[in-house]
Amino acid sequence: MKNFIRVMKALSEPNRVKILKALAKREMCVCELQALLGLAQPTVSKHLKALEDAELVESFKENLWVNYRLYRDTPNPYARTLIPLLDEWLEDDPTIKNLTSRVNLIDRYEICEKAAFKRKGAVGIVRNREE
Numbered sequence: 001m002k003n004f005i006r007v008m009k010a011l012s013e014p015n016r017v018k019i020l021k022a023l024a025k026r027e028m029c030v031c032e033l034q035a036l037l038g039l040a041q042p043t044v045s046k047h048l049k050a051l052e053d054a055e056l057v058e059s060f061k062e063n064l065w066v067n068y069r070l071y072r073d074t075p076n077p078y079a080r081t082l083i084p085l086l087d088e089w090l091e092d093d094p095t096i097k098n099l100t101s102r103v104n105l106i107d108r109y110e111i112c113e114k115a116a117f118k119r120k121g122a123v124g125i126v127r128n129r130e131e
């Protein structure tokens with residue numbers, strides 16, 4: 001019963017469902033999911049942890065990034081039953097349609113460049129104020 005409860009709890013949070021729908025389209029890292037959902041990084045990480053604990057998603061390291069994907073070969077029988085159904089569920093929901101239409105527009109390299117630019121710009125401002 002423990003595995004069943006974990007899966008149901010994981011699916012009871014709307015942002016986790018959105019994450020699953022995005023991951024049904026492609027593998028993504030935290031920064032991509034953060035940009036897609038408009039959530040803070042710690043919030044996205046917390047949701048991913050709950051989804052990993054339920055064995056609905058799995059992570060793997062690729063260069064600088066930790067990527068997440070649906071755990072299609074999960075040992076959890078409840079997760080294994082639900083994952084294939086995710087492709088069909090909520091496809092007519094306007095929020096999900098909007099979200100999944102933007103998945104392929106999210107680019108981790110652009111996200112990293114913008115973050116680096118912001119950090120560099122902020123450092124320049126602080127240095128100018130100190131002079």
